Amino acid sequence: MPRNTGSGAATEHLVRVTHPFHPLSGRQLLCVGERYNRSGRRLLLRIDDKSYCSVPPKWTDMSEPDPEISVGRERALFTVSDLMDLALLVRRLSCRRAGIGT
Known part of the structure; x- marks a missing residue:
């Protein structure tokens, strides 16, 4: 199945927060999507059933x-x-x- 940016299921994968000063550093969270704002690309991570956070990819193990x-x-x-x-x-x-x- 081809990946589609409009489909959340196609982009879901686990991501580890690696920024040493982030409160969730070391935790592996489900990435449920990507967004772009004036600061650039952001990953939308699900913390639990009700909470999400947005972080730049360079703060995760997805960084180049x-x-x-x-x-x-x-x-x-x-x-x-x-x-x-x-x-x-x-x-x-x-x-x-x-x-x-x-």
């Missing part, structure tokens, strides 16, 4: 492997993007502490 991590044979602790975000955060906090506007 990060090329930086793959090329580095998973030895890198941080990606370039992670380090750039950290540098920006340190700069903002330093400026705030010094009373300088950013």
Whole structure:
């Protein structure tokens, strides 16, 4: 049977939440659909009979492997993007502490 985006049954599969700070991290949940919003693609996960949550695929085991991590044979602790975000955060906090506007 061909997969159809309009059919929920065709897209249902188990997904593990892998984001370390997500409250459901480590749990395997049923993915009942996919949605798109201004932030991009989201997975709709069923928590229980009455509860659902929406998460980006990169927070699950459905994420595409990060090329930086793959090329580095998973030895890198941080990606370039992670380090750039950290540098920006340190700069903002330093400026705030010094009373300088950013």
